Amino acid sequence: MVLAEQLETIAGTNVYVPATCLQGEDLPAHVRWEPGEVTTIRVRVPAKSIIDRHDRVVDFSAFKVSGFLGLVFETRHVDTGKLRVTVAFQLLDRMGRTLRQVEREVLLFRPLLKVEPIPLSVFGPKINEHGVTNLQPPLGVSNVGDGTALVFVQLVDTPTARISQPARIGEFFKRYRDDLLKGVREVAKDFPKYSPLLGAYASILESSSPPSESIKRRLRSLDRRLGRAFEKSDDFLEAFVGSVSRAFFKNLEVVTEMHSFLDYLNSIGYGRVILMNSLDTLHFGKGPNVLRFRLHVTDLQWGEYPWIDLEPIVLNAMEPGEIPVYGLFSWSASAGG
Amino acid sequence: MSNDLFADSLADKRDRLVDDKDQRVAERGLSSVVRQTDAVLRGIPSPIQVLNTTVQVLCPKNTLGLSFAVRITANPETSKIRLNASGVVFAQLRSIVSSSSTPLVRAEVSPSRVSLDSSHMSAGDLYSLDLEVPIRPTGLVDALVRRDATHESPKSTDSEYWMHAQIRYPESLTRRYPGGFDLRDVEFPVSVAITEHLKTVIPRSFIQELEAGVDLLAERSPYEKDILGRRHVAAMRRRGHGNTMELLGNLQALFFPESFRKYVEVFDDFVYDSCERGLSFYDSLPFPTWPRAMNVVSRAQLGVNHWFADGVLKYKRQDFLDRVKDVMGLRVRSPTQP
Numbered sequence: 001m002v003l004a005e006q007l008e009t010i011a012g013t014n015v016y017v018p019a020t021c022l023q024g025e026d027l028p029a030h031v032r033w034e035p036g037e038v039t040t041i042r043v044r045v046p047a048k049s050i051i052d053r054h055d056r057v058v059d060f061s062a063f064k065v066s067g068f069l070g071l072v073f074e075t076r077h078v079d080t081g082k083l084r085v086t087v088a089f090q091l092l093d094r095m096g097r098t099l100r101q102v103e104r105e106v107l108l109f110r111p112l113l114k115v116e117p118i119p120l121s122v123f124g125p126k127i128n129e130h131g132v133t134n135l136q137p138p139l140g141v142s143n144v145g146d147g148t149a150l151v152f153v154q155l156v157d158t159p160t161a162r163i164s165q166p167a168r169i170g171e172f173f174k175r176y177r178d179d180l181l182k183g184v185r186e187v188a189k190d191f192p193k194y195s196p197l198l199g200a201y202a203s204i205l206e207s208s209s210p211p212s213e214s215i216k217r218r219l220r221s222l223d224r225r226l227g228r229a230f231e232k233s234d235d236f237l238e239a240f241v242g243s244v245s246r247a248f249f250k251n252l253e254v255v256t257e258m259h260s261f262l263d264y265l266n267s268i269g270y271g272r273v274i275l276m277n278s279l280d281t282l283h284f285g286k287g288p289n290v291l292r293f294r295l296h297v298t299d300l301q302w303g304e305y306p307w308i309d310l311e312p313i314v315l316n317a318m319e320p321g322e323i324p325v326y327g328l329f330s331w332s333a334s335a336g337g
Numbered sequence: 338m339s340n341d342l343f344a345d346s347l348a349d350k351r352d353r354l355v356d357d358k359d360q361r362v363a364e365r366g367l368s369s370v371v372r373q374t375d376a377v378l379r380g381i382p383s384p385i386q387v388l389n390t391t392v393q394v395l396c397p398k399n400t401l402g403l404s405f406a407v408r409i410t411a412n413p414e415t416s417k418i419r420l421n422a423s424g425v426v427f428a429q430l431r432s433i434v435s436s437s438s439t440p441l442v443r444a445e446v447s448p449s450r451v452s453l454d455s456s457h458m459s460a461g462d463l464y465s466l467d468l469e470v471p472i473r474p475t476g477l478v479d480a481l482v483r484r485d486a487t488h489e490s491p492k493s494t495d496s497e498y499w500m501h502a503q504i505r506y507p508e509s510l511t512r513r514y515p516g517g518f519d520l521r522d523v524e525f526p527v528s529v530a531i532t533e534h535l536k537t538v539i540p541r542s543f544i545q546e547l548e549a550g551v552d553l554l555a556e557r558s559p560y561e562k563d564i565l566g567r568r569h570v571a572a573m574r575r576r577g578h579g580n581t582m583e584l585l586g587n588l589q590a591l592f593f594p595e596s597f598r599k600y601v602e603v604f605d606d607f608v609y610d611s612c613e614r615g616l617s618f619y620d621s622l623p624f625p626t627w628p629r630a631m632n633v634v635s636r637a638q639l640g641v642n643h644w645f646a647d648g649v650l651k652y653k654r655q656d657f658l659d660r661v662k663d664v665m666g667l668r669v670r671s672p673t674q675p
Contacts, residue, residue: 016647018499020491028485028501030645064508068644072483082491109491146491148530228479231524232399258547261585264627265544268536272492274629300488300530 015089017104022147023083024303027073027106031089035066037099042090045073059092077303081112081145111149111272111299113308116140116332121314134327139293139310141273142332148272152296153280153325161284161291161315163277163325176247177205183243191236197225198240216302266324269331278326289315293328363506366477367513370394370401373470377403380421380450384411385466391517395469396478396524396636400426405466406433413455420451427469428453434463478520481505482639486527486650496652498527500607502637503645510641519640525607528615528630529652538661546581587664591657597631600657605648607635 012034021027031041040061060069073087084107091100122135143149155163165173184202188195200222204215230237267278284291295308374392381387386408393402420428428451430442442464443454451468486500502525504510510518590596594612603609615630637646 016501016645018487018501020487020494020499022488025487026485028483028503030501030503030647032645065511065644068507070483070503070505070507070645072485107491148489148533227526228476231479231526232476258581258585261588261627262544262547265536265539268532270536272533274532300528 013091013100013102015102015104017087017106019105020107020109021075022299022301022303023075023077023108023110024299025075025301027075029071029073029087029104031069031071031091033067033091033100037093038091039094040092040096041069042092043071044088044090046085046087075108077110077305078108081110081147083108107146109146110303111143111147111297111305112145113149113151113295113297114142114144115308115310116142118311118313121316134330135315135323138330139313139328140330140332141295143269143271143273146272147299148274150274150276150298150300151269152276153328154294154296155282156292156294156309158290158292160287160289161282163280163282166279166281166324179247180244181205183247184240187236187239187243190239191233194229194233194236197222197229201226216298216304220302266326269326269329271331273331275326275329278324280325281322282325282328283322284315284317284320286317286319289317291315362476363480363509366480367509369473370477371513373401373473374403377420377422377425377468377470378405380423381405381407381466382418382420384409384413384460385418386410387466389516391519392514393519393521393640394472394478396520396522398469399472400469401472402521403468403470405468407464407466409458409460409462409464411460413458416454416456418453418455418458420453421449422451422468422470423449424470425451425468426471427467429467431465431467432462433465478523481510482520482523484523484525486525488528489530492533496529496533496654498529498650498652499647500525500527500635500637500650501645501647502639504639507641507644514641517641519638519643521638522610522636523639523646524610525635525637527633527635527650529601529612529633529650530630531652531654531657532629533654534658535661538658538665540665543584543665584664588661591660591664592628592631597657600653600660601631601633602651602653603633603635603648604651606646607637607648607650610634610636 014032015029016031017029018027040059042057042059044057063069084105087104087106089100089102089104090098091102093099116139118139119137122137153163155161181202184198184205188198191198200218204218204222226240230240263279267275269275282291290312291314292312293310295310297305297308299305370392374390378387378390387405388408389406391404393404395402422428425446428444428446430444430453432441442457445452481504482502483505484500484502487498490497502523504520592614597612598609601609601612612631612633614628615632633650635648635650637648639646
């Protein structure tokens, strides 16, 4: 087991730091020791990746509970998809002598998209050997990092083309969202305490794509607050889940089980990529279309990453047409993915 | 820089180790627990003498479990001893070392009082009086416990999620409850991503069958419907294993808690409690019935002298994918395979 080595106990001293961490996550740690000689714990954390730009050495002493020190480190995004860092703990006596020294290695990882060279001109749509309508050749993008990438595809400065929701999804989603908003308002009446929380949920439902940084922040906060609320009240959890289910099943006739499973599969890329707007469709006009794609990327904890602007490509079309967003890309699987 | 436990982030600036608001909630919550405990103590009449008090927060029930070590100081004069303890939802009196032959004393609980059968009590008997009252302070557990779990493991490794819980203000607990304060069965949810590699085990023939089925349902023209119907049937025959809807139903069944439970294991200081389909807030897609993640809840014990809990949740991804292959009829199973 990966973490087993982190749990070793050295002469009554137990130092815990997880062996892996998604960049941007908080990294918990604790030190447990036999009370007695230890008066100071010196912690050294590495530059850039954790907390600060420089190596930091901090001494902890005058413990209010003898034999236990709990810590949480903030971690940061770094440029590389994977980085191994060492966190060092020194247990010192009152004379400053080292009684124990323990080092823990942590693999800090994140998603990292690599864009293959973009062709100057493409043709589309074409039905490929798998029966999928796609761009020819598709745009090659791979996730060479170790974390899951949530990708939202946007088209910028392209007057002859647009990306929009297919009518089928649009109809379902509008009806589903309208019913869900009604349901959420009913739940808010029954649970006025959670009214602000449900208001935040409703405003996210109504927000437009792609997810902006402020929406990501709100999602992070909403995720945490809803989790806490569910934990506190089973009745609230039941009412909330009930409103989601009712809205979904009421509109189920619009989307069949077969459709929904296809959509689900199409949203999954290879190598830990999830396309957030996989079912949206690129609509293009007859003749040359200069397409400028922008990829918005985030990770499973809504980390903030700069967007990626792809080189413009020219799509020469004999007549107007459309391609689903999932048909624009070939997601090459990277090692281990 | 202060050296208080948990009072430092290693940076001087943004500090997320200790939240002032959480500390206020924790202190307020603990004060409220003290008041609740005192109110119960005041309702315990003679001849019951309280020797020691321990407090437990019973997280799943959201109640406070109060255990008093008590001594009977004189032979009771009546057949029942009444405690003025409003709000008690459970009560029992267990003999610790007793001359009585009855180890468990019958207790009747009404909304405002508890009656204990004193017919077998004698002076000098030692009991543990266990009471449960609904917990008043909200947010106490959240304020007292720092919970961290990874969102995922690196893709080149096994699907393991580390989990770590620790008490944020241990000095507050030891100061107020030197006799013991425990948080029992603290809830610890982890979102387990399940879509990785799923696409690779769904055969192309099944996807073609779904596409044909979807086109068939959307078609209005009887002539086109006939052609698409033949295409759909041909695709089903090519796959040759069960009908489409039955297969989708069987795939759905994998996400039922009792089915998915087989694919997660919890180690070290945590124990498995339950699982359910995870909610996705970012999906603008109509498939809440096909989860991207399962929410797995584990539980841990924390308290005075149990300041932390660490453990691992392992998602047996390959076993799950093998099961999907079984459902799709892609794997030939030997008679010994489960």
